[in-house]
Amino acid sequence: MADLLTHVLVPFVLLTVASWRVDWLDRRWVVVGMGGGAIPDLVKVDLVLEADSVGAMLGVPLSYGSFSTLGGVLVVAALITLAFRRDHWRRVYGLLVAGGLSALVLDGLRVFADGHASAWLYPFTNWRPPTPSLYVSSDPTVLVVTLALAMVVLVADRYREPS
Amino acid sequence: MKVRYRAVVALLLLSVLGASFVHYEATEDQRWPYPDADELAADYDTYVGKQAFLFGEVTAVDADGAAFTIKVEATGEIITLSVNGSDADVERGGTVQVYGTLEPDRTVDAQVVRVVNASTGALLYKYGASLVGVLLFLVLFARYWRVDTGRWVLEARRDG
Numbered sequence: 001m002a003d004l005l006t007h008v009l010v011p012f013v014l015l016t017v018a019s020w021r022v023d024w025l026d027r028r029w030v031v032v033g034m035g036g037g038a039i040p041d042l043v044k045v046d047l048v049l050e051a052d053s054v055g056a057m058l059g060v061p062l063s064y065g066s067f068s069t070l071g072g073v074l075v076v077a078a079l080i081t082l083a084f085r086r087d088h089w090r091r092v093y094g095l096l097v098a099g100g101l102s103a104l105v106l107d108g109l110r111v112f113a114d115g116h117a118s119a120w121l122y123p124f125t126n127w128r129p130p131t132p133s134l135y136v137s138s139d140p141t142v143l144v145v146t147l148a149l150a151m152v153v154l155v156a157d158r159y160r161e162p163s
Numbered sequence: 164m165k166v167r168y169r170a171v172v173a174l175l176l177l178s179v180l181g182a183s184f185v186h187y188e189a190t191e192d193q194r195w196p197y198p199d200a201d202e203l204a205a206d207y208d209t210y211v212g213k214q215a216f217l218f219g220e221v222t223a224v225d226a227d228g229a230a231f232t233i234k235v236e237a238t239g240e241i242i243t244l245s246v247n248g249s250d251a252d253v254e255r256g257g258t259v260q261v262y263g264t265l266e267p268d269r270t271v272d273a274q275v276v277r278v279v280n281a282s283t284g285a286l287l288y289k290y291g292a293s294l295v296g297v298l299l300f301l302v303l304f305a306r307y308w309r310v311d312t313g314r315w316v317l318e319a320r321r322d323g
Contacts, residue, residue, distance in 0.1 A: 005296030028307035113262035138285035
């Protein structure tokens with residue numbers, strides 16, 4: 001997957017541009033969407049709490065892979081939404097899912113030697129969509145391009161403000 | 164919604180999430196038609212002639228660069244495989260994806276080799292950038308949102 005900084009910057013770019021059309025979508029809501037972009041990265045929990053060890057302890061094999069899927073994003077987004085005030089729920093959930101989805105789509109474009117991305121539409125389908133294999137996860141170009149886009153959008157957003 | 168009810172819903176959602184961890188692992192074969200490292204470690208010979216898609220770290224590269232060795236992590240052990248037929252520019256310590264046919268003697272006849280992390284430095288870069296991402300998000304979030312300790316919910320800051 002792309003790095004987490006890219007994952008939070010992509011929703012920033014998309015939602016900030018969207019905010020030019022949608023009145024209520026101010027910076028605080030954009031930030032919620034950025035958080036959504038980080039949801040699929042929860043799969044990295046494995047670095048501190050290995051799924052194999054936890055599975056061995058519980059006596060049932062498990063994998064955190066579902067974090068990086070549509071199903072995982074829908075469930076984790078719901079959990080996070082619960083922490084917000086009741087009348088924010090609809091917006092928060094929508095933004096978290098949008099952010100998470102952007103990260104999944106971005107990761108779906110990365111290199112897989114057999115030409116198919118991971119089955120990120122799980123649990124709705126086990127199908128692995130074809131990937132154009134645009135980048136490898138450690139390729140700084142992805143981050144540089146995203147950072148540049150974020151800068152452009154940030155500046156454009158500032159200039160828009162007075163109107 | 165009262166804290167009590169929210170806690171109940173959260174527990175339900177956590178159970179769904181936990182179930183997905185187990186289900187995801189149990190149904191892995193339906194998404195990944197290739198033998199995994201554990202299966203290869205247990206009985207490599209069964210899979211000779213089959214297609215494999217492996218993620219591994221390069222441990223050695225032949226002098227002419229035509230073949231290299233990777234180590235692949237299985238549960239509790241590490242298996243070593245030779246990779247032939249690749250023209251990819253690999254370096255020791257790098258991480259690669261290998262797609263190819265399993266041959267006898269733990270050798271892979273590669274059709275496609277892609278270098279994922281050219282070296283350990285590439286992995287460090289990725290984690291470094293991710294850490295910056297976490298910090299950036301936390302700073303921004305704290306700037307626009309606060310915890311309403313009366314009702315234990317997240318609330319937008321008025322001055323945000």
